[in-house]
Amino acid sequence: MVVSGGTPSIELRGVYKRFATPTGAPFTALRDLTLSVRQGEFCAIVGPTGCGKSTTLALISGLEPPSAGRVEVLGRPVTGIVPETGYVFQTDAVFPWKSVLDNVAAGPLFRGVARSAARARAKDWIQRVGLAGFEHHYPHQLSGGMRKRVALAQTLINNPRVILMDEPFSALDVQTRTLMENELLALWSATSASVVFVTHDLEEAIALADRVVVLTAGPATIKGIYSVDLPRPRNVAEVRFDPRFADIYQEIWADLREEVLVSYERNKRNAAA
Amino acid sequence: MRPPELITAPLPAARDAASGADDLVDAAARARAYAQRRRNIQIARVSVAVVFLAAWEILTQLEIADVFFFGQPSGIINQIWRWVTRGTAQGALWEQIAVTLEETILGFLIGVVLGVVLGVLLGRNRDLADVFGPYIKAANSMPRVVLGSIFIIWFGLGLPSKVALAVVLVFFVVFFNAFQGVREVDRNLIANARILGASPRRVTSDVIIPSALSWIIASLHTSFGFALVGAVVGEYLGAIKGLGLMIATAQNTFNPNGVFGAMFILAAVALLAEAGVTALENRLIRWRPNVITDVTL
Numbered sequence: 001m002v003v004s005g006g007t008p009s010i011e012l013r014g015v016y017k018r019f020a021t022p023t024g025a026p027f028t029a030l031r032d033l034t035l036s037v038r039q040g041e042f043c044a045i046v047g048p049t050g051c052g053k054s055t056t057l058a059l060i061s062g063l064e065p066p067s068a069g070r071v072e073v074l075g076r077p078v079t080g081i082v083p084e085t086g087y088v089f090q091t092d093a094v095f096p097w098k099s100v101l102d103n104v105a106a107g108p109l110f111r112g113v114a115r116s117a118a119r120a121r122a123k124d125w126i127q128r129v130g131l132a133g134f135e136h137h138y139p140h141q142l143s144g145g146m147r148k149r150v151a152l153a154q155t156l157i158n159n160p161r162v163i164l165m166d167e168p169f170s171a172l173d174v175q176t177r178t179l180m181e182n183e184l185l186a187l188w189s190a191t192s193a194s195v196v197f198v199t200h201d202l203e204e205a206i207a208l209a210d211r212v213v214v215l216t217a218g219p220a221t222i223k224g225i226y227s228v229d230l231p232r233p234r235n236v237a238e239v240r241f242d243p244r245f246a247d248i249y250q251e252i253w254a255d256l257r258e259e260v261l262v263s264y265e266r267n268k269r270n271a272a273a
Numbered sequence: 274m275r276p277p278e279l280i281t282a283p284l285p286a287a288r289d290a291a292s293g294a295d296d297l298v299d300a301a302a303r304a305r306a307y308a309q310r311r312r313n314i315q316i317a318r319v320s321v322a323v324v325f326l327a328a329w330e331i332l333t334q335l336e337i338a339d340v341f342f343f344g345q346p347s348g349i350i351n352q353i354w355r356w357v358t359r360g361t362a363q364g365a366l367w368e369q370i371a372v373t374l375e376e377t378i379l380g381f382l383i384g385v386v387l388g389v390v391l392g393v394l395l396g397r398n399r400d401l402a403d404v405f406g407p408y409i410k411a412a413n414s415m416p417r418v419v420l421g422s423i424f425i426i427w428f429g430l431g432l433p434s435k436v437a438l439a440v441v442l443v444f445f446v447v448f449f450n451a452f453q454g455v456r457e458v459d460r461n462l463i464a465n466a467r468i469l470g471a472s473p474r475r476v477t478s479d480v481i482i483p484s485a486l487s488w489i490i491a492s493l494h495t496s497f498g499f500a501l502v503g504a505v506v507g508e509y510l511g512a513i514k515g516l517g518l519m520i521a522t523a524q525n526t527f528n529p530n531g532v533f534g535a536m537f538i539l540a541a542v543a544l545l546a547e548a549g550v551t552a553l554e555n556r557l558i559r560w561r562p563n564v565i566t567d568v569t570l
Binding site for chain 1: 459461462464465466467468469470471472475479480483484486558559560561
């Protein structure tokens, strides 16, 4: 099922992002990036390592302002943190000094919900991500996969309309990863949220997304956008054997491969220099 | 606390998941080995003290080392016993200890509060840090003991001058740790809190401070010792009561046993305080995995 309906929930138009490096020389991470994500769409962004995928998410979330161009979320220009967004980070970003329950309840508490109500909602979300019984554990007592579940519950409890995910499962082992991907699809299908999912793993991108965006080696801009017309609901473990999957993979890989090679050569030169 | 079998290194033998009974035997054996090791350590510790004190006593008895300069363990014990039973030149022994402790604890508390507040403030605010940074570094590079004389002129021979010296000693240790702790906070955690809806104040109270707490508490171990140094040096420079004054008095009457006796009392007080800080640490940072287990130094 390709999500229909035209209202864009995220729009980037002619976006540039430059950083000052420690030496003072400007570094361009994004160059003239234009992208629009529809309401309820699952959009994956792939590209070579370090090309600016995470920067794109930082711009959409409002953590970073663009250097030029427009960023709009839900029809409003982004000027600071957008309350309707959720963000799942690549590395562990759950609070190590809070129990699972307090971690999940953090969002509502920060937003002024009463403690008892926040805890009740947190309990419900802990149940939904399959962590019932671990409410009073601290993150260091959990496995990597379980900590990701905490992060998911922590994000989803705020009912975000835009969910940004920065290689959330890249640190997990393959089995746990497949499990978490299926869980994510199940949780997402119960919402009407748009997802922007950054990954360097093309298989993961195709298995999850409605559309796959390929970025060029940095400074990143759009190389190509591909629709993934695999039926939903999908089982991530099985959809990979769909012959259509292989076709899509080949088509996108041809594009991505060039950029990966460019990035690889560049890194090699930099390392040698 | 973790059960003891988790503290010892895992046995090298490959463990079969099916053999639950073997696991129990292993656990019991490891618990025994752990207890054995603890006993051996205790015995070794006591032996070090016995050998050291015995050598000291014998060398002075044989007059290889001069009692006039080095004192003598038996003399030190006598001295402490006299202080306990007959009091010191300035009054009862417990009163001297109480005075020094009062100065130490007051100086410690004030220094810690100032250090944490300013450390977090400057750690959070780049502009403030850039403006005040050089001054704080300059102040820190000054040998603070010389301030003791000024404080006695300013605040007199009583408690305030000792507290002031303890405060300046404690402040910098805690300040730099708190400042560094705030600077080292994981950027991802801050970003996560902001996205989840935290205001800057909630970011400070819910992310920055808990995260910096392990740094701050680490500094408390050293800074309590510094507070004690501040109080004792302050008393040594000029006071009416206190352990520092006892050391000064003993020195002026050429009584090395008195100097060492007061030092031993100070060491005992410092060790008790250290145990208190460790207990506080275990309470405050319960969330941290127990990496350091049986290294008690």
